[in-house]
Amino acid sequence: MTKLLRLLEEDCTLTTGQLASMAAIPEEEVKAAIRKYEEEKIILGYKAIVDWDRTDREAVTALIEVKVTPQRGEGFDRVAERIYQYEEVESVYLMSGSFDLTVIISGRSLKEVARFVGERLAPLENVTGTATHFILKKYKEKHLIFEKQARQEREFIFV
């Protein structure tokens, strides 16, 4: 059944009919499986990947390395939870290596992001340090390439 998940991960706009054909599963079973995946939070959601740089909406994304003192009995989870509750936070990952959490946040401006780090993130209890890296340009996300790809000049040939 991971076949369905793989197909959906690649293109969640496929209809249940298309998924049924492609995975060779009856459509009713596809619907049931998707419902189950959604209930069990195996499928978390469906979203479009937008290149905001092509619109006139200003957006800034930053990747923040966060150092945290783990808490007795709860490790990093509780701090992570306190961070991911904020609307601005896109992603939070626990990392191996020289820092503990990667926090990705986006805001309308540099200032807005800076304010979030300074006023919300850094003062949190157990957060011992942050390093903010602004993302200058996105090249690829979720296997999708941002830049328009050049296309080979070609004619139709009979093969």
Place this chain on the structure above:
Amino acid sequence: MNYDTILSGRIQQIPPSGIRKFFDILEEMKDAISLGIGEPDFVTPWHIRDAGIYSLEKGFTKYTSNAGMSELRREISAYMHRRFGLDYNFADQILVTVGGSEALDLAFRCLINPGDEVIIPVPSFVCYGPLVSMAGGAPVYVELKAENEFRLTPGELKAAITPRTKAVLLPFPCNPTGGIMGREDLEAIAQVIRGTEIMVISDEIYAELTYGQKHASMANIPDMYERTVVVNGVSKSHAMTGWRIGYLCAPQPIVAMMTKLHQFGIMSAPTVSQYAVIEAMRNGDPDIERMRDEYDGRRRYLVEGLRRIGLDCFEPKGAFYVFPCIQSSGLSSEEFCERFLMEEKVAVISGSAFGAGGEGFVRCCYATSMKDIAEALTRMDNFLTNLKKKKARETEA
């Protein structure tokens, strides 16, 4: 100058492909969808492209040995063993060519004496007949039947054999039908050929694209190895059409002759491409699986979709074509394709372009995005519904 008398009669006699005009119309059209071109829609996997680029950076830009780099022939040898259980010695049984097409051309030219007949099952890819004619041979066409899933039957083959028969061309998995020949099917054909001097030229360019069962090669059937030329290449398997690399595997005396001809006509296949194909052969198996899996999903969807809108369609188990029967539309294949293009802006190819037996069918290539396939199906449904309405109005009037 009267070029009609200057140009070779033999080449002038070969009819041009009738599809050209059709493609010119398509090119001018906005929002057109093409299920017309038989080519992978994938770009060559990056690690393969990168190997080609790396060879250029290193300055590997000279000719290679005529037969192709020995490193590449070793990889092809290993690949043929690994994927199809076929054993060919890299030193004298493998020749690297400019696409599968050159390999076919060499095979015909090295085997045919003037007037020799080559049996060609049709509908099949358009190059076989003209190549046989150019080599001085006579193509003998055998019409494959939809009710046999477009497989060649021993009876059909027997009926086509004459004392002049030099070879049988086996185009499986088949463009345009998607038909394949399983091991038992090949065994039955071998039964007819055993004990004769008839050769087999097996065009296995789609060998990696079979669905539900593994490809069987004629060279793997007992007694057939010595009389089979296997033609293959990376165009379809690794999405490498533009690199122009094919290869052929055959008994040593045949490869020796072919290498001689290749040496005079071509010198050697492009060096940059050969380096890329070494990488493809060595590390490309996962790419094959990934692309095949993707094609398989689209194949199921297209077949089910065509059936749903009322077209008869046998399940193609190979290549990336579906070959539905359009006789219920009341149109000839050519009319169907032309009107479908003009009215709904979708290009499919008339089955009649692939020889006798193709009339009444059209070829739809599913090496294109699911979005396009879905849209093409919607438009096909529209087209058929409108046809029916028109017909009903005509009968009323």
